[in-house]
Structure formats: structure tokens, C-alpha cells
Amino acid sequence: MTPILKLVGSKIRDIRKQRGWSQELLGEKAGVKFSYIGSVERGEQNITLLNLEKIATALDVKVHSLFSYSVELEKFEISKESMIYELLEILIRLEQNDLRKVRAILKEFQN
Incomplete structure (x- = not known):
């Protein structure tokens, strides 16, 4: 997958962990399967805008904040x-x- 999927997934994982939530809990709050959350966090899933909005809402963050990466881009092959x-x-x-x-x-x- 492309670096952006890994970066957004990593950001979602970071926020979820900051809240002390499991993938199951985030999936429940967002109305998606926990396995989907896992594949998004690993950058394996090309997330739709609708699901991105569901996850952002569940995490109580703005969608655009999921594109603010704390990870160095050089960690990914670009x-x-x-x-x-x-x-x-x-x-x-x-x-x-x-x-x-x-x-x-x-x-x-x-x-």
C-alpha cells in the first residue's frame, strides 16, 4: 500500500491508544468491524472517506487531524x-x- 495509508493508519492507532481504547471499542464506536480498524491501522485497507469520517467522529477529532503525521516520512519508501x-x-x-x-x-x- 501507499505511504499515506500507513501514515493515516498510524495516526488513528496513536489517537486510539492515547485514549486507552482497544480496536474492538473503536470499531464499536465507529460502527465498523474491529478487524477493519486493524487493517486500517496497518495501512492495508484503502479507507473510504465515509469510514474515515466515522472513525474521526468516534475518536472525537476532526478528519483533517488524521493527516497531521507525527511520524517521519522517511520511514516509508517514497x-x-x-x-x-x-x-x-x-x-x-x-x-x-x-x-x-x-x-x-x-x-x-x-x-
């Missing part, structure tokens, strides 16, 4: 294309002055 895409997303949000700085830094790597 393809060159994924890294480039991630960098592009960051660059798009930068102001022109900051883009000039980034360009200057990247030019240093060419030498």
Missing part, C-alpha cells in the same frame, strides 16, 4: 515521483520571494 509531487505542492504555496530563495538553494546542488 518514490521519486511522490517526492517531486510533494515538493511541487509546497512550492505552489510559496510567495515569489521565497521561491527565489529555494531556486538559489537548489542551484547549489547542481554544482
Whole structure:
């Protein structure tokens, strides 16, 4: 599976454990099977948005907070294309002055 599934699953597991809940309890509160919770936490299940919302509601967190990772991305194998895409997303949000700085830094790597 892709790194995002592992990262979101890890975040769900972290929050569940902080609350002292079992997978069974979270599954019950979210209205899904505990085995589904386990496969989501391991990054084996491509979770739907509806189930993500159910789990977030059960954990009493906002859905977007499940995408705030405390784990280092380098722990997961990320393809060159994924890294480039991630960098592009960051660059798009930068102001022109900051883009000039980034360009200057990247030019240093060419030498």
C-alpha cells in the first residue's frame, strides 16, 4: 500500500491508544468491524472517506487531524515521483520571494 495509508493508519492507532481504547471499542464506536480498524491501522485497507469520517467522529477529532503525521516520512519508501509531487505542492504555496530563495538553494546542488 501507499505511504499515506500507513501514515493515516498510524495516526488513528496513536489517537486510539492515547485514549486507552482497544480496536474492538473503536470499531464499536465507529460502527465498523474491529478487524477493519486493524487493517486500517496497518495501512492495508484503502479507507473510504465515509469510514474515515466515522472513525474521526468516534475518536472525537476532526478528519483533517488524521493527516497531521507525527511520524517521519522517511520511514516509508517514497518514490521519486511522490517526492517531486510533494515538493511541487509546497512550492505552489510559496510567495515569489521565497521561491527565489529555494531556486538559489537548489542551484547549489547542481554544482
